[in-house]
Amino acid sequence: MAEEYRHIGKATPRKDARDIVTGKAKYIDDIKLPKMLYGKVLRSPYPHANIKNIGTSKAGAYPGVKAVLTYKNAPEWKSGTPSHRRVLSKTVRFVGDAVALVAAETKEIAMEALELIDVEYERLPAVYDTEEAVKPDAPQLYSEFPGNVFSRGCRMFGLKTLQEIVMGDVERGFREADIIAEGTCAYENIPNPLPPEPPGVIAFWEGLNQLTIWGASQSASMLRFTAQPYLKLADVRGISTQCGGSYGTKQDSLVLLGYAAALAKATGRPVKMYYTKEEHFNAFTLRLGSRIHAKVGIKKDGTVTAVSGEWLINTGASSEMAQGQVAVGCGEAQLMLRCPNWNLQPKVVGTNRNPSGVVRGFGGQELKSALIPILTVAMEKADLDPVEFFKKNFVKAGDGYYWRDGNWWVYRGVDYSKTMEKGAEVFGWKDKWMGWYKPTAVDGMKRRGVGVGLHGNADVGEDESEAYVKLNPDSTAVLHACVSESGMGQRSSLCKMVAEVLNLPLDHVHITPPDTLVNPFDFGLAGSRGTYTIGSAVIEAAEDAKRKLFKLAAPILSAKPEDLETKDGLIYMRDNVEKAIPWRRATGLTRTCTGQGRFERDFSLSNFMMIYAEVEVDVGTGKAELIRIVAATDCGQIIDPFALEGQLHGSLGSAGIDTALFEESVLDKTTGHILSGNMMDYKWRTFLDLPEFQNVILETPIPSHRFKAIGVGEIATAPGPSAVLMAICNAIGRKITDYPVTPAKILKALGKI
């Protein structure tokens, strides 16, 4: 039974709710600075070309134009992992790659000026497929990455960054197996997470080397910490505006940040870069392409004895931090499969299309969506129920795994079997599961099928967080934490934690703006770290502030600090409620009382989510429809029920479940153009297409969190695609191993076309 709290677990209005529903919330494009210019990008029509000549004199002379940059005069900054992507380059590597930048007094002038730039291209051959790209005679994207393979390692995760899974002896593991399955599966539809708000930043230089960035960002800190090395150690101040959706993609928006910073430097004025939806589709973050050739050995009872294979990651024309996604994906694969023998070799490959980047699910969704369908071949051969298989193989206390930092961590968290069982019960799995490739129900041309997928992530304890909590004499508290708002309501949830510790009404707790200048260190809402990592630092700061307050109050109340309590801004002795003083008596009117909190990284816990999916396939038309979803998680302790519900429903959005059904950036491999690059041709789920959706939320206390919470974080989208693929295969009785499962693929699998 969960503990009773005053705020924690209760539905409370989000602190920014009124601003959102009245239109007062300020998103990046709602902000105009005095003297602000507008930046625009001239983009390549070719997937691969050298710029032979570029003429900018007409554009530069156009009234209202303040700067034109090309590879000849742009700063020498390089982004990417390892750094390789120049602000502007002599070579363009995808349709939509930047050729020139213009800053002008208005957007319209900037766009007109782009048309006045004369470019002569020397076209080069292009390559789109990972296995083609690594062939010896393939077109080469970067001279520093021969064979189009990006070098291993990810600076952010340290020198030992996990870049493969190698442990035990796979040959012995396969000898010990009763069943060996082998196969290839591709999750390569490179869907676009597509936040409603396009990406945008405003950059402004001051002093010698100080840059302020306002960003539609999920993390103000990322604006600073990723931009600093990129911009040659400029003193970057990052400020997040209200962010209209990110799903990982708008953490730093480093590429357009570079454009804005370069133009701001060239003009000495603030510059806004705000992409159009067309640019958002064609020149901003896609999911990684993922293809796995793997061999899996299991025993009849579902014990996994060996996994070996090659994981080909298509990152497009640049690696934002694909190697980091490989690291986390490899860690997550081990959480899913308790297997002593591994040899999984990832390869991050460059191709001539719009680059992939950071997206919710961060490597794990891409890996699992391709690996689970291969595992199912083994499950089928052993006639194992996938729920039982996952229950047996998901990490248990005492199991170890290599996490993204390359270190071996031992799991000390919850056994999520109960969550899987509860989800199965609510879904009715036992009644619906008929065995592999068997439909749950047949009604004329309509076949029902069920599937299941799962995900867990030890990033709940990712990186470090710091927070201050300042107590004011008027019995209000201010939380200083560098946390942005891109939809999760975490700013409000953290205020609830502070209000709970200090026993204050929620409206007496405020949080500072997401601004790196005024806040202590934090990485922001990356990974799944909001509730556990940031929450722990925030709670510690609130406890520390309370201790300091009690120390000030103790002499006045002739009590020991440890005997004191506070409620609604009054301090009193635990056993004498009558004798109470307000905070201001303890602090005086001119003193604030500040507590500090810090959390050190800890990858020994995992969150968890399982998705049960039921589909209906029309075997006449090949159309598959999602009928019902049950999302099962154990969050430790609910902080805010509505925020959690939204987080789980989010599995349908941001290039999640629907990447199994219809979401796809359709790439024309003759021209390199994305054919579905607008909101009509890119398929998205509408209000009329909603499946029945049930959340199953368990609350098994996590002892190491003050409120026993672990959260859900980013994992909601990841279990969906493989669950839906499995459900479709079961409905039609055929194996399909790539995404999305369009009507054409279903009809082909059925031998009808």
Place this chain on the structure above:
Amino acid sequence: MKTRKIARGEFRRSANNDGTFGGLKDSVSHKPSGTAHKNEKYTINIKVNGQPYELKIGNKLDEVGPSHTLVYTLRETLGLTGTKVGCDQGACGACTVLMDGKAILSCMTLTVECDGKSITTVEGIEDTKTGELHPLQQAFIDNTAFQCGFCTPGIIMSSKALLDKNPSPTEQDVKQALAGHYCRCISHYLVIRAVMEAAGKRR
């Protein structure tokens, strides 16, 4: 109510020294020249959230250009940034406002077509006398029927158009009315709950 005339001096920025929009001056052919015609007939009268505006047609920064969309005028000329631009191609619903009570896409509507129309945006649905929020706004707050909130103004406006026409909608009616709205965080389920709740309270 007093008609608010937009005067040139109210605008801080101007592109060129003569106050024109750079190249637009030459590229738009069917415009009346801003300087040659100071005649009142080259004006558009619209009401936005009950406030009448008289806007000149022309190419100066404070005027309505022939290519200006309604959402451009609302956001850039009148400073009402509550209405959002998502795709600017009429496909995501973020820019939805009410024109004479009907939900329209303000990114697909030219301002010059709005003469004599009454526009309502998300900034204009609170009770001006009491300051109370519209029941829909309150229901969205009570149910946290949003995540990132970018699509929320548009969704609220379509919901208002629905409830004004049909005070007792079914869930299916709500889904139908909101089918053109792109929400990527997936707040659909809580939005439907909020709209039904608001409808229930208004009855």
